[in-house]
Amino acid sequence: MVKDITHDLAVLPEGKSLELTILRKIGEVLSSEMDIEQVLSRIIDACRELVSAEGWSILLKDKKRDELVFTRIHGKKKAELANMKIKVGQGIAGKVAESGEPKIVNDVTTDADFYPGIDQSIGFETRSILCIPLISRGKVLGVIEIINKPKGKKFSETDLKKVQIFTNFASIALENAQLYEQALVSAITDDLTGLYNNRFINHKLSVELQIAKKKKQSLGFIFIDLDHFKYVNDNYGHIAGSGLLKAVADFIRDRVGKQTDMIARYGGDEFLIVVPKLNAEKTYKLAEQLRKNLADELLIIDDDIQTRITASFGIAAYPEQAESLEELIGMADKAMYEVKERNRNGVKIFSKDLQ
Helix, strand or coil, X not given: CHHHHHHHHHCCCCCHHXXXXXXXXXXXXXXXXXXXXXXXXXXXXXXXXXXXXXXXXXXXXXXXXXXXEEEEEEECCHHHHCCCEEECCCHHHHHHHHHCCCEEECCHHHCCCCCCHHHHHHCCCCCCEEEEEEEECCEEEEEEEEECCHHHCCCCHHHHHHHHHHHHXXXXXXXXXXXXXXXXXXXXXXXXXXCECHHHHHHHHHHHHXXXXXXXXCEEEEEEEECCHHHHHHHHCHHHHHHHHHHHHHHHHHHHCCCCCCEEEEECCEEEEEEECCCHHHHHHHHHHHHHXXXXXXXXXXXXXXXXXXXXXXEEEECCCCCCHHHHHHHHHHHHHHHXXXXXXXXXXXXXXXX
């Protein structure tokens, strides 16, 4: 590897100072902690130092959706570009991600692959593009897109070579950071639903409770248990049951995800939601709307099975019902079981008569 990079550096015309710059940048990115944000920042900073331009972007590949997401941007229209997406295969960046081959386009009006939609949506004019794939272990992780060489100049093969030498190593650092992040996420999420697991949500709830106490704010807690879930397992099988749990998790996330990210699968067919700054009454209203929507929703389990399901909801809130983590969980659980014992498909706030 040392021999290969020395050969690559030797063909660059700028001399020793550039070689040292590239080696320094490689060292910085490889020595980065396993923090994906830090790695991305180091990559974009290196590209800015290696090649002058009006804009530099890193588009990371979302494998689930086969898309490229503008993840790190520097230059004009930074705010407008943030989190914008294009399909793999769409535009010059999409084609580079699809082929794994870099590309220089010094006049986008002459290139059939150029996609003008991004420019039109953000009010920008792209004239020239240097696009390099980020590849590690044979996999395309994303692309680096460098836009508009200043003063009408053209991107050169030397520009491409400089960035390629750096990205050969930066891509390894990026993949390592992504793998580390995935391991962290796996440790705190439920494999089936992608929601938080109960171990992490207990920790998170404890932290949020301390924040609520310090700021003298309310904290709402919703405990959910699906009604007649056993019927689905018994009649359609456990694969269908797992599909239903995932569909319910997606439903809950879609409905309350803007209000809170603290949603967990607590175990079996039980879910819980933690909502900062909501008292018991407002938490009840949120849960009641969720209950109604769930009862009306036709959940798609697979191509052959669609079903509706109801759930029983228990509510507790700090400081109205509970002062501690154990009380919040226990009281919401008792309220939920009261609904179960009555007629299911309902919502109840914990009260002293349940003790």
